[in-house]
Amino acid sequence: MAALAAAAFALLSAGTAHALDARYTDADGDLVADAPTDPKDWIDPDTLVFAFTPVEDPAVYADVWKGFLDHLAATTGKKVQFFPVQSNAAQYEAMRAGRLHVAGVNTGGNPLAVNCAGFVPFAMMASKDGEYGYEMEIITYPGSGIEKVEDIKGKKLAFTSETSNSGYKAPSALLREEFDMEAGRDYEPVFSGKHDNSIIGVANKDYPAAAVANSVLKRMQAREVVKPEQTKTIYKSQTFPTTGYGYVYNLKPELAEKVKQAFFTFNWEGSALAKEFGSTEPPQETFIPITYKQHWEVVRAIDKAMGVDYACR
Template sequence: MSPMSALKSLFAASSVALLLAAPACAQNTPGVLRVSAIPDEAPTELQRKFKPLGDYLAKATGLKVEFTPVTDYAASVEGLINHKLDMVWFGGFTFVQANVRSKGQVVPLVQRAEDEKFRSVFITTQPGINKLEDLRGKTLSFGSESSTSGHLMPRSFLLGAKINPDTDLKRVAFSGAHDATVAAVAGGKVDAGALNISVWEKLVESGKADPKTTRVFYTTPGYYDYNWSVHASMAPALQKKIRDAFLALDASTPQGKEILDLQRATKFVPTRAENYKAIEAAAKNAGLLK
């Protein structure tokens, strides 16, 4: 089975599993804002990053804010469109998937300023790999199959360089998360990997990745990526409260700086569904979206 066929099967299976497993009490809980995020990092890291933001949003909305990790990208999509989650941090591709599956019923509220020109990086430990074309016959790890910055856009740029990952590489793997991709490359499990530039920079800054041994050999052009999305059925007044709260975050205040630093953002800006048309086109071109 090709990676693209496997992705479609995985997404469908995960969606069914989520629907079967979700408890009835998860729906429409009064006074609670149920929030989640695509699992592009370890669950403990996602929880740590969200805690101050959750407290801030609780005060801004008057609601109890609950963060619920999901097992995979598909679960974040299904959770929002089936009203088991109220707000989700999506990557560009997962937003497109949710919007298509819901027939336009997903509303992107805000994105980081950085998400207007987001980038992916390709990393390696091998001295003979210095450009995308050098990946022919090598092994490569993407992140999750549904990741924008860890799969879709890197695949798109590879195809643009006349390299088909499914036929021109020796083996393609999926690590499941950006930090896991770095570990796979650093540990010699694969020759190279593709991931989100923000996670790469964070791992380097924290000393969890050594750029002297594991280095970036290609950085993609910019593209729209992450956003915070809600279902269109959410009351417009609540949508406005949430959007306004994000837009009011100011790095010159202690609280604003803490939240923005954890989100690796200089500020949040409004966004719209039209911003993600290029990602939708790339997904269709790569055979990952019909």
């Protein structure tokens, strides 16, 4: 990963991809949309709609998030509804259209959500001592004939979606920069749609290899959806930030502050969130404050290396 990391830092020194949609302003230079200055442009919904990034079965996460959403309702004085989005694109479009107010957005999707949907990330899951992050892993199954990255040549490699950091952008940049391997020329890219689809696909030998977030892999192993012996890792990347949690830019400022308060006052002890996310390494057992400008630098650098366009359609 050293070559990719060096390329990323070189890009950082030269500036990273950034292009807020024309409907937003950024007077303070923090790279996210400012709240409207005119109160008539604020939204103050009776029901707050929350969506978690669609990395796995949305029905599973409705139960996982219930305790937190009850706390969010009590803190804000609003009704709260869980929105089981089926795709990253649907999540961003719902926020852009004003139908989604609070969300957890996947690592690679944060730049698009920030620039095109007015997403304002402010929190991330971490351990109690502030450690956070996950790695991209390229996995295969025992007996696939793939022992190292170069063995993927001539075979299929499963990605998740083109907005995913660990499921597409980081591994594509890695394969290009470190192994001189291009999609279409050296391997056949296929898209599963979600990390769990890729992981199950490899475990069931439908895909010879896949690029996934190891945080998702560990959670699926903890729930015994797949067994550790069904997959093996042939590459592990540097650490990336995890899902970013935030609100839509035009949420009434007082309400936005209450949303932030809910995240930072939630009691994880014995919660479904702790049970679901505590199995990662480092364990995710609290919310910590973050900024998009600082914590997503390396992601924006990879986007620039990949020629990703944040133009909103």
